[in-house]
Amino acid sequence: MNAAYLIVALPFAGALVLLFAGRRILDPVSGWFATAMAAGSFVCTVIVWSTLLGRPSTSRSVDKTIFTWMPVGSLHVSFGLQLDPLSILWSLFVTGVGSLITLYSIGYMRGDPSFSRFFFYLNAFIFSMLILVLADNFLFSFLGWEGVGFCSYGLVGFWFERNSAAVAAKKAFVTNRVGDFGFMIALFLMFQHFGSFNYSVVLAPLASGHATLANSTATFISIMLVLGAVAKSAQIPLYMWLPDAMEGPTPVSALIHAATMVTAGVYLVARAAPILHFSPDAQWIVASIGAGTCFLAATIACVQDDIKRVLAYSTVSQIGYMFLAEGSGDYQAGIYHTVMHAFFKALLFLSAGSIIHALHDEQNMKRMGNLRKYLPITFPAFMVGFLALAAIPPFDGFWSKDEVLAAAWHKSPVLWAFGIATAFLTAYYMSRQVRLVFWGKSRWNSAAAAHGAAGDTGIPLSPAAAHGSAAHGSAAHGGGEPHEAPRTMTIPLVILTVASAFGWLLNANFAGLDFINKWLAPIFPATVATPFTVSTGTKWILGVIATLVAFGGLFAGMGLWRRAVDRPELEPAFLAHAWYIDEGISATVSGPLARMATRFSFVVDAGWVDGLVNGVGRSAAGAGRQLRRLQTGYVRNYALAIGVGTAAVLLYVSMRAGS
Numbered sequence: 001m002n003a004a005y006l007i008v009a010l011p012f013a014g015a016l017v018l019l020f021a022g023r024r025i026l027d028p029v030s031g032w033f034a035t036a037m038a039a040g041s042f043v044c045t046v047i048v049w050s051t052l053l054g055r056p057s058t059s060r061s062v063d064k065t066i067f068t069w070m071p072v073g074s075l076h077v078s079f080g081l082q083l084d085p086l087s088i089l090w091s092l093f094v095t096g097v098g099s100l101i102t103l104y105s106i107g108y109m110r111g112d113p114s115f116s117r118f119f120f121y122l123n124a125f126i127f128s129m130l131i132l133v134l135a136d137n138f139l140f141s142f143l144g145w146e147g148v149g150f151c152s153y154g155l156v157g158f159w160f161e162r163n164s165a166a167v168a169a170k171k172a173f174v175t176n177r178v179g180d181f182g183f184m185i186a187l188f189l190m191f192q193h194f195g196s197f198n199y200s201v202v203l204a205p206l207a208s209g210h211a212t213l214a215n216s217t218a219t220f221i222s223i224m225l226v227l228g229a230v231a232k233s234a235q236i237p238l239y240m241w242l243p244d245a246m247e248g249p250t251p252v253s254a255l256i257h258a259a260t261m262v263t264a265g266v267y268l269v270a271r272a273a274p275i276l277h278f279s280p281d282a283q284w285i286v287a288s289i290g291a292g293t294c295f296l297a298a299t300i301a302c303v304q305d306d307i308k309r310v311l312a313y314s315t316v317s318q319i320g321y322m323f324l325a326e327g328s329g330d331y332q333a334g335i336y337h338t339v340m341h342a343f344f345k346a347l348l349f350l351s352a353g354s355i356i357h358a359l360h361d362e363q364n365m366k367r368m369g370n371l372r373k374y375l376p377i378t379f380p381a382f383m384v385g386f387l388a389l390a391a392i393p394p395f396d397g398f399w400s401k402d403e404v405l406a407a408a409w410h411k412s413p414v415l416w417a418f419g420i421a422t423a424f425l426t427a428y429y430m431s432r433q434v435r436l437v438f439w440g441k442s443r444w445n446s447a448a449a450a451h452g453a454a455g456d457t458g459i460p461l462s463p464a465a466a467h468g469s470a471a472h473g474s475a476a477h478g479g480g481e482p483h484e485a486p487r488t489m490t491i492p493l494v495i496l497t498v499a500s501a502f503g504w505l506l507n508a509n510f511a512g513l514d515f516i517n518k519w520l521a522p523i524f525p526a527t528v529a530t531p532f533t534v535s536t537g538t539k540w541i542l543g544v545i546a547t548l549v550a551f552g553g554l555f556a557g558m559g560l561w562r563r564a565v566d567r568p569e570l571e572p573a574f575l576a577h578a579w580y581i582d583e584g585i586s587a588t589v590s591g592p593l594a595r596m597a598t599r600f601s602f603v604v605d606a607g608w609v610d611g612l613v614n615g616v617g618r619s620a621a622g623a624g625r626q627l628r629r630l631q632t633g634y635v636r637n638y639a640l641a642i643g644v645g646t647a648a649v650l651l652y653v654s655m656r657a658g659s
Contacts, residue, residue, distance in 0.1 A: 001048060004064050005064070014036075015123040018033070022116030023116060025116055031102070031109070032106065033119075034119035035102045038098050042092070060085055061082065062082075063081070063083075066078070085523050086271065087134050091130055091133055101255050101346065101350070103492055104251055104493075105122065108485075114158070121151050121158070128150075129144065129261070130144070132148060138187055139187060145180070148261050155249075156168050157247070159247070171244055175231055176231050179229070180228065181227070182226070182227025182231070183228030213278040218279040221275055222272065223285065231265070232262070233262050233263070235265070235319065239316050240581070243312040251350070253352075273524060273528045274528050277527065277528050283328075287327025288327070288415070289320075289323055290325075293320035294319075294418065295320075295425075296579070297314070298314075301313035301425070302425060308356075308363055311349055314429070314430070315345060319341075321337055322334040324404060329530025330404075330529065331524045331529050332529075337397075337400035339506065340399070343500045344496075348385040348386070350489070350492055354484070355368070358482035359482055365433060366565050368444060369437070369439065371438050372439070374484070375482065385497075385500055389430055396499075398504070398550075400504065404419065406538075416542075424549045424556075427554040427556075428554075432560070
C-alpha cells in the first residue's frame with residue numbers, strides 16, 4: 001500500500017524537475033521523462049489496486065496520512081490519501097490515459113520552442129488531478145481542484161501568442177471561479193455542521209446509516225457542491241468555456257476533455273453521494289442539468305465545422321449523460337460511462353490531432369475529405385472511436401449508454417426522452433464528421449490555394465505546426481500529401497482503439513462480468529444510491545429502441561452528407577452560433593453589467609473606499625500639524641509640560657486613594 005505515495009510523488013517530481021531544469025533538457029528528453037513519470041504513477045496505481053482487490057470488499061478503504069496540515073483548535077486537516085474503490089478507479093484511468101496522452105505529445109509537440117514547459121504542465125496536471133481524487137478530505141481535494149484549474153489555464157493558453165488562446169484561457173479560468181465559489185460555500189457549511197472536512201467524519205456515518213442529515217442542510221450543501229461540479233464539468237449554464245478550450249494543443253483537448261478535468265465534477269458528485277441521498281431535490285437538479293446539457297450540446301455539435309469543436313461539444317453532451325445517471329441514483333452507470341468515455345473520447349481527440357498534424361494545423365472539416373487513403377492507422381482508430389461514441393454495438397458506448405438510459409427511464413420518462421434524442425443526434429453529428437473528413441473528394445489542396453498558409457481565420461500556424469510544415473511539407477498548404485503520424489503518436493492510438501472496442505467487458509451486464517459494479521458496491525450501498533431494478537423485458541425494449549435510434553442517426557448522417565459539403569438547410573444560424581447563448585452572455589457582460597460595474601465602482605470605490613482611505617490620511621496629517629505646534633524646541637516649555645503632567649498624575653492618584 002505504500003506505493004500509494006509514489007502515485008502522487010512521481011508526477012510531482014516530474015513537474016518539479018521540468019520546472020527548474022526543463023530548459024537544460026534537450027527537446028525529446030523532457031517528453032520521455034514526463035511520460036516515464038506518468039507511466040510510473042500508473043504502475044503504482046495498478047499495484048495498489050491489486051492489493052485492494054485481494055482484500056474483502058468491506059476492507060477496501062485505507063487511509064494513508066502524510067502529515068497534519070492545519071491543527072487549529074478542533075479543526076485538524078491532514079495531507080492524507082484515501083485509497084478506496086472510487087479513488088483508485090479514477091486514478092487508474094487518469095494515470096493510464098494520461099500516460100498515453102503524454103507519450104502522444106512527444107511527437108505532436110516536436111519542434112515547439114516551449115516543449116519542456118508543455119510537459120511540465122502535463123505532469124503538474126496529472127499530479128493535481130490525483131490529489132483531487134485521492135485526498136482523504138474535502139479541503140485537501142479542493143487544493144487539487146484549484147491545481148487542475150491553474151494547469152488548465154496554462155495549457156489552454158499555451159500558445160498565448162494567439163489572442164484567441166489567451167482569451168480562451170481567461171474564459172476557462174473565470175468560469176471555473178464561479179464553481180469554486182460554490183465549492184467553498186459547501187466547505188464552510190460542512191465545517192459548521194460536521195466540524196470537519198474528513199470523509200471519515202462527514203460521509204462515512206451517512207453512508208453506513210449511523211447518521212442522518214436534515215433535508216434543508218443536505219439540499220444547501222448539495223447545491224453548492226453541484227455548482228462547483230457544473231463549472232468544472234462544463235454543464236448548463238457554465239459550459240461555454242470548454243469549446244473555446246480547443247485553442248490549446250490537441251493533446252490538451254484529449255487530457256482535459258477525456259479523462260481528467262471535466263470528469264472532476266462527476267467525481268465530486270459521486271463522492272458526495274451520501275449527502276445528495278438526503279436531498280431528492282438536489283438529485284433532480286443533477287439529473288435535469290445532465291439531461292438538458294446532453295441534448296443542448298448535441299444540437300450545437302451537429303453544425304460545427306471545426307473537427308475539435310465537434311468533439312468538444314460532444315464531450316459536454318457525454319458529461320451530461322454522466323450527470324443524468326448520477327442524478328437518477330445509478331452512480332455505477334455514470335462512472336461506467338465515465339471510464340468508457342475516457343477511452344473513446346481520448347481516442348477521438350488524439351486521432352483528430354493526427355489528422356491536424358497530417359494537414360499541418362488545418363481544422364476545418366470542409367477542407368479535408370478522402371483522408372482514409374492517406375492515414376492507414378488514424379482512419380480505423382477514428383472509426384472505432386466514432387462507433388463507440390455513437391453507441392453502435394458492440395463498442396464501448398453502446399453498453400454504458402444503455403445503463404444510463406435505463407437509470408433515466410426509472411427516474412422519469414421525460415429524462416429518458418432527452419437521453420434518447422441525444423443518442424440520435426450523437427450518431428448523426430459523428431457520421432457527418434466522418435463523411436466530411438474521410439470520404440468525398442480531397443479538398444485540402446484547393447483550400448490551400450484559396451486561403452493560404454494562415455488558414456480561414458488568418459491566425460498564424462502554431463510553433464509546432466510551423467516547424468512541422470518546414471520539416472515535412474504542408475499538405476493543407478501546398479506542401480505535399482497528408483502523411484501518417486510518427487510512432488509516438490500512433491502507439492497510443494492503437495492502445496486506445498483496443499480499449500474502445502473491448503473496454504465494455506469491464507462492466508458487461510451478463511456472465512458475471514460486471515466488475516465495475518462489484519468493485520464500487522461498497523462505495524454506493526442502499527444508504528447512498530437509490531436502489532432500483534428495471535425488468536429484463538423493459539431493458540430489452542429500451543435497448544432495442546436505443547440501438548435503432550443510434551443506427552437511424554448514423555444512416556441519416558451518412559446519407560445527408562454523402563455528396564454535399566455545404567448544406568445550409570441543415571446548418572441553421574442559431575445552432576452555428578450555439579443558440580446565441582455565449583454571444584448573449586458576452587453582450588450582457590460587456591453591456592449593462594459593464595456599465596453597472598463602472599457606476600458601482602465610481603460610487604463605492606472612488607466615493608466610499610477612496611473617501612475613507614483619503615479621509616483617514618487627511619485626519620492623520622491634520623492631527624500631525626496640530627501636534628507639531630507642541631514641539632517648540634525650548635527646554636523650559638518641555639519642563640513646564642512635565643511639571644503639569646506630574647501634578648495631574650499626583651492629583652489623580654490622591655483622588656483615587658481618598659475614595
